[in-house]
Amino acid sequence: MEKLTNAGRRQMLISAGSIAAMAGLSGVARADLGTADAGAAKSSTAKPLPGYANWKDADSMIVHSANTIETRRTAFGNSVITPTDRLFVRNNVAPPTDASMMKEPDSWTLEVSGVAKPRSFTVAELKTLGLAAVPMVLQCSGNGRAWFPHKPSGTQWTVGAAGCVIFTGVPVKALLEAVGGMADGMVYMTSTGGEPIPQGLDPNLIRVERSVPISAVEDAILAWELNGQSLPLAHGGPLRIIVPGYTGVNSIKYIKHLAFTKEQSPAKIQQTSYRWTPVGEKPSPSQDSIWELPVKSWINFPSDPDQTVTAGRVQISGIAMGGMSAAKSIEVSVDGGKEWQKAEFVGPDLGKYAWREFVFSADLAAGTHELACRATNEAGDSQPEARRENNRGYINNSWRDHMVSVKVA
Amino acid sequence: MEKLTNAGRRQMLISAGSIAAMAGLSGVARADLGTADAGAAKSSTAKPLPGYANWKDADSMIVHSANTIETRRTAFGNSVITPTDRLFVRNNVAPPTDASMMKEPDSWTLEVSGVAKPRSFTVAELKTLGLAAVPMVLQCSGNGRAWFPHKPSGTQWTVGAAGCVIFTGVPVKALLEAVGGMADGMVYMTSTGGEPIPQGLDPNLIRVERSVPISAVEDAILAWELNGQSLPLAHGGPLRIIVPGYTGVNSIKYIKHLAFTKEQSPAKIQQTSYRWTPVGEKPSPSQDSIWELPVKSWINFPSDPDQTVTAGRVQISGIAMGGMSAAKSIEVSVDGGKEWQKAEFVGPDLGKYAWREFVFSADLAAGTHELACRATNEAGDSQPEARRENNRGYINNSWRDHMVSVKVA
Known part of the structure; x- marks a missing residue:
């Protein structure tokens, strides 16, 4: 049992x-x-x-x-x-x-x-x-x-x-x-x-x-x-x-x-549930409990794989959250994370536990583009490239995992 | 026509x-x-x-x-x-x-x-x-x-x-x-x-x-x-x-x-519609147009005339808006506007065009109480006791009109 x-x-x-x-x-x-x-x-x-x-x-x-x-x-x-x-x-x-x-x-x-x-x-x-x-x-x-x-x-x-x-x-x-x-x-x-x-x-x-x-x-x-x-x-x-x-x-x-x-x-x-259990190991109360949320962000538009985006100026938008402190800044990459540029928060700031909407205006040529975003919070934590591996797959805030691939024509 | x-x-x-x-x-x-x-x-x-x-x-x-x-x-x-x-x-x-x-x-x-x-x-x-x-x-x-x-x-x-x-x-x-x-x-x-x-x-x-x-x-x-x-x-x-x-x-x-x-x-x-037309007079372009909203507030809880409130501590709550500037403060009266006390804003501040939630904690004895509220905005305007009369009944921000009568037992 x-x-x-x-x-x-x-x-x-x-x-x-x-x-x-x-x-x-x-x-x-x-x-x-x-x-x-x-x-x-x-x-x-x-x-x-x-x-x-x-x-x-x-x-x-x-x-x-x-x-x-x-x-x-x-x-x-x-x-x-x-x-x-x-x-x-x-x-x-x-x-x-x-x-x-x-x-x-x-x-x-x-x-x-x-x-x-x-x-x-x-x-x-x-x-x-x-x-x-x-x-x-x-x-x-x-x-x-x-x-x-x-x-x-x-x-x-x-x-x-x-x-x-x-x-x-x-x-x-x-x-x-x-x-x-x-x-x-x-x-x-x-x-x-x-x-x-x-x-x-x-x-x-x-x-x-x-x-x-x-x-x-x-x-x-x-x-x-x-x-x-x-x-x-x-x-x-x-x-x-x-x-x-x-x-x-x-x-x-x-x-x-x-x-x-x-x-x-x-x-x-x-x-034993909701623990930071190493992959393949048994859960135990000695492992840290899953409690606080970390800094995280993702792009929502464009993200529909069935949709082709019109080439030219595109508003890339999504959400960014800080976890236990407010989201402070957000960067976007349109080349799979090689280069990053600062994106802009839009809409109301509802306090440190809420997420922020962000937007980034990009000129996208025809082809496939890998869009990524990366948030930083007031505590100075930035979203990591790699997830923190754990047996049950909790708290994934890897920016690479959350990338979207968009078709532009 | x-x-x-x-x-x-x-x-x-x-x-x-x-x-x-x-x-x-x-x-x-x-x-x-x-x-x-x-x-x-x-x-x-x-x-x-x-x-x-x-x-x-x-x-x-x-x-x-x-x-x-x-x-x-x-x-x-x-x-x-x-x-x-x-x-x-x-x-x-x-x-x-x-x-x-x-x-x-x-x-x-x-x-x-x-x-x-x-x-x-x-x-x-x-x-x-x-x-x-x-x-x-x-x-x-x-x-x-x-x-x-x-x-x-x-x-x-x-x-x-x-x-x-x-x-x-x-x-x-x-x-x-x-x-x-x-x-x-x-x-x-x-x-x-x-x-x-x-x-x-x-x-x-x-x-x-x-x-x-x-x-x-x-x-x-x-x-x-x-x-x-x-x-x-x-x-x-x-x-x-x-x-x-x-x-x-x-x-x-x-x-x-x-x-x-x-x-x-x-x-x-x-x-000729949406004008500050005096009561009983004809609308005319010479009268001011109905454009900007003024400071205003009202109580939502308790406000149900079919409901009897339990005597004792009651959280009186509602909304306050500033119009063209942010709502700055809000007062509540539990005696039909004779005495006023400062109430507290709760929840997020969504910016000057949004309304704020407010709450006021009152001890209400059995009987009927006339509850009123009165907002002030950042520009210094306070909600008036009387509405500004006009032919079509626009922009009523009278605190007296918005009072609620509650039964307490």
Whole structure:
């Protein structure tokens, strides 16, 4: 049981009969990405959207499986914010199927412990404690996995397991004020998801529970709204903890319990999943956990392999993010990374956790061009040419992997 | 003919048989707003969304007519950006019904004149000239009309003929570079919509054509994208000129012609509509045109007249905009405007043309409370207590009119 993969855990849940929404869809599907480009998948895979996410814009999405749905590279637009109906979905286990929880979201209950005065709060009560709206990149740990040469297991995301959105809720710091502050000696903030645990299984194998360093309290919020609408079930409604700057798995959906703890969670998803495990080695709690996002960027236009660009002046555009500090600058290369020129940020600066839109005006002659971009953040980190190899293919920010090849005529 | 109202012009178009989408809906409908509150209209009016806007979130909208659709006060959320499927719609005449224009939006053509080298551009060509993403309040000139005591003709908007969105396109300044700059002596930027003009009618009575002062060139863009998605027909796609800081009518939809001119447009919508006409008097070009938006704010939560708020600590929240300069501060009153306290801006600052979210924490005892808010902008203008009276009920920014009465128990 210790070596169960995410896929294995999900299959167990299926056999426990708890996932009505998955009917007709395989567990972890490997997308048939001939060129490892999102756009290319359009014709070769056409799985239906699962019920809980059937309101997504189907033309903008690549359905890898019922729990892994990617945004097409050509569907991001240039308006900074990713529309909710184009935002990726990634669940570690299937979402809860209790319809009542979304009918009366204000009744959802959160338990708070590891504080001076432990107690529980309804969402309605949380809404009286404070308000914050946080623009931020939500990005799956495995975004960019498709480019790892050793073919890690898991969804073969290219760029579309990410989006820049605005989550709205109450600051965790405001909640801490209401419970008299943290208990002494706490080192982690540990969040537990509300997914049901089937009887007879070891909860630590199933439970979606993640710990992050206590420093994350500074900017974390408990969110009930996404881009101006009530937080949908597919994105963790009625209540989700949002840990800006951290990979998506750390922002626990349907949060039922927020604990300030001395140790990291004993759940498998914390102990051995989401670790910087060397390729071919076994995961271990001694390896660093996948927490903070690094500096990263990619080009969205042009990126459609089916499209031929008209020769002449072309606006090359995309997004750049800084990770834990703001994106500071962005360079573009039109010759596969030999020469670089500074590109320009356009549109609003939504703060350090958001991404920036950038544009670069290039004169492209007929032929094929390799377009690349490379971001630098306020901390001085630049995007590396090579990915950091790791067994499960996490946190790929290699500029070379994210290059696009465009046909110009 | 000179005295035709907007309603009259629309009725003429209907009789000319050009508005398929209006089937089953009256022209300018007066919503049955018992309390002049958007929320109250829910049960009393239930018109269907017109075909071109049937993708709107019906529960969030009040359909006044096929061309006038308002966002409910309770549907704005607290995430700064208004989701496109909740954004109000207001057309002066019915949108074009040529389906091909939205199928191949890049082929839409814009004529440019009053410049050194007049020429036309396809949208595809415009996309090579530059890129800008502009967060801004889009607000109908008549938003707040419902509170004018003399009952002006036109849609009885309360707060929901407004939204804060991100338009993306090419700066008009970049376009001007491509055509060698403006011709000498031009004073206005005049935009013409692509609505078809029925045969036999005076085009100046029908044409949606507006002139704005040349200073608006500074921040204006020609937009093909709204909130990250291709600009829908309902909001002026394939191409709309966006004049940030100006009322919505000045941002011409389906723009076919952009002219730099010495005179204002001869169209009726410029000459006598949208003027600061004294109550009971005739409109005249000698009266000031309705152009710039003023400082304004309103409370969205709590604002539902059907909802009883729980006594105790309440987060009062809403939006504040500065008009032509940024919103600088915001005050809240819980006693109908007798005493005021400073409220706090939350969430990202998207620039001077966007609105800000604000929150104010109040302890409310059982009973009825009159909640008000009052914004001040960077130019030093504060929201007045009284509206500026005018015949057609434009530009209402009275803080008293926007008060909400809440029941607390």
